[in-house]
Amino acid sequence: MHQAPFQNAAEPFASEAPIVLSMQDIHHAYGRHTAVAGINLTVRQGEVVCLLGPSGCGKTTLLRIVAGLEVLQRGHVEINGRPLGQPHVPPEHRNVGLAFQESALFPHLSVLENVTFGLASLPARQRRARAMELLALLGMEDYAGSYPHTLSGGQQQRVALARALAPEPGLMLLDEPFSSLDARLRDRIRDDTLHVLKKLGAGALLVTHDPEEAMFMADRIALMREGHVVQMGTPRELYCEPVDPFVVTFFDTVNELTGEVRGGRVATPVGEVAAPALAEGERARVMIRPEALRVEALAKPPTTTHSHVIMAKLLGRASLLHICAHGADGQEAHLHARVPGVFLPEEGQPVAISLDASQVFVFPAGTRAAHGEA
Ligand SMILES: Nc1ncnc2c1ncn2[C@@H]1O[C@H](COP(=O)(O)OP(=O)(O)OP(=O)(O)O)[C@@H](O)[C@H]1O
Numbered sequence: 001m002h003q004a005p006f007q008n009a010a011e012p013f014a015s016e017a018p019i020v021l022s023m024q025d026i027h028h029a030y031g032r033h034t035a036v037a038g039i040n041l042t043v044r045q046g047e048v049v050c051l052l053g054p055s056g057c058g059k060t061t062l063l064r065i066v067a068g069l070e071v072l073q074r075g076h077v078e079i080n081g082r083p084l085g086q087p088h089v090p091p092e093h094r095n096v097g098l099a100f101q102e103s104a105l106f107p108h109l110s111v112l113e114n115v116t117f118g119l120a121s122l123p124a125r126q127r128r129a130r131a132m133e134l135l136a137l138l139g140m141e142d143y144a145g146s147y148p149h150t151l152s153g154g155q156q157q158r159v160a161l162a163r164a165l166a167p168e169p170g171l172m173l174l175d176e177p178f179s180s181l182d183a184r185l186r187d188r189i190r191d192d193t194l195h196v197l198k199k200l201g202a203g204a205l206l207v208t209h210d211p212e213e214a215m216f217m218a219d220r221i222a223l224m225r226e227g228h229v230v231q232m233g234t235p236r237e238l239y240c241e242p243v244d245p246f247v248v249t250f251f252d253t254v255n256e257l258t259g260e261v262r263g264g265r266v267a268t269p270v271g272e273v274a275a276p277a278l279a280e281g282e283r284a285r286v287m288i289r290p291e292a293l294r295v296e297a298l299a300k301p302p303t304t305t306h307s308h309v310i311m312a313k314l315l316g317r318a319s320l321l322h323i324c325a326h327g328a329d330g331q332e333a334h335l336h337a338r339v340p341g342v343f344l345p346e347e348g349q350p351v352a353i354s355l356d357a358s359q360v361f362v363f364p365a366g367t368r369a370a371h372g373e374a
């Protein structure tokens with residue numbers, strides 16, 4: 001194995017690791033259109049940071065600024081402590097590995113030559129060995145002699161990934177590097193890429209619009225909306241401590257209810273939920289993840305009002321239940337519950353429902369959510 005440039009390569013990411021990328025107060029506009037504004041972000045050695053967000057929120061723009069493909073308009077960018085803005089340092093002098101959505105391979109070079117291209121500093125034999133190692137890792141060793149135009153989009157993407165990883169740069173910039181791969185292959189290449197990144201101990205900034213991919217890959221996620229970072233933190237922080245409804249809905253479709261705060265709590269058809277951050281009498285928006293609903297089939301209907309199953313569907317690893325929930329005070333709601341494994345009760349099955357409060361989130365009604373809806 002080629003000697004990794006960082007001595008702590010096998011160490012897990014540590015928060016005191018040196019900062020490889022620092023971005024401060026980045027603004028960027030295309031003509032009069034502001035693409036990103038007020039972005040602050042760091043990536044440490046050995047850390048994978050994901051830029052996550054809907055199409056058009058500015059992810060690629062940020063990556064292009066770091067890569068030097070866009071000229072910095074405002075703010076400050078440093079890689080390994082070196083300022084790269086004024087004067088503009090071109091991409092090839094930034095010691096970054098790039099694997100972009102539309103990564104073009106050199107058409108006149110074979111797959112092997114494409115991957116060895118960035119390894120000029122090594123002796124020829126090591127160059128070849130290193131390239132073959134990465135091609136093998138990405139399942140492309142049989143194509144070493146092929147030319148790019150004879151490869152599928154997904155195969156080209158894998159070669160581009162191998163080419164970017166081969167020089168073991170201190171910072172990897174990856175823009176949707178798995179988007180052209182089918183689901184099964186994507187899972188494998190993602191896994192391999194994660195292990196390669198961790199082994200190299202490089203810092204990585206990875207763009208994706210897929211929350212599961214971000215959670216799989218990232219030590220930290222920066223969730224973006226309309227050119228701003230909405231929340232930055234570990235996957236657990238974003239999933240379990242979302243700062244606003246947009247963050248909740250970005251990860252999952254949720255059950256939404258509204259109610260009024262009474263005594264610090266909001267009544268719902270599935271029980272009361274605490275609303276500590278809201279004022280007495282304030283309208284509340286209650287967001288309940290499907291997995292927050294614990295559903296228990298009842299042998300016979302209780303004498304009081306009860307909830308029942310409308311429909312049950314097997315999703316594979318989990319079952320999705322459509323439930324008509326009845327609260328004690330006559331409130332009613334159609335809710336979705338996701339239950340692990342195969343659990344397919346009949347239509348009309350009476351059920352008791354309890355809540356896992358850790359997957360229920362309460363915000364003031366009218367808090368802005370995904371796609372700008374009120
Ligand atoms: N070269 C350009 N000229 C003009 N506008 C641009 C240019 N590149 C991007 N934009 C605009 O800037 C905004 C951010 O674009 P960007 O490509 O960074 O989004 P993104 O988050 O990467 O989206 P996607 O997930 O679709 O790739 C969008 O509104 C886009 O239309």
Ligand SMILES: [Mg+2]
Pocket residue numbers: 059060061175
């Ligand atoms: Mg993009």
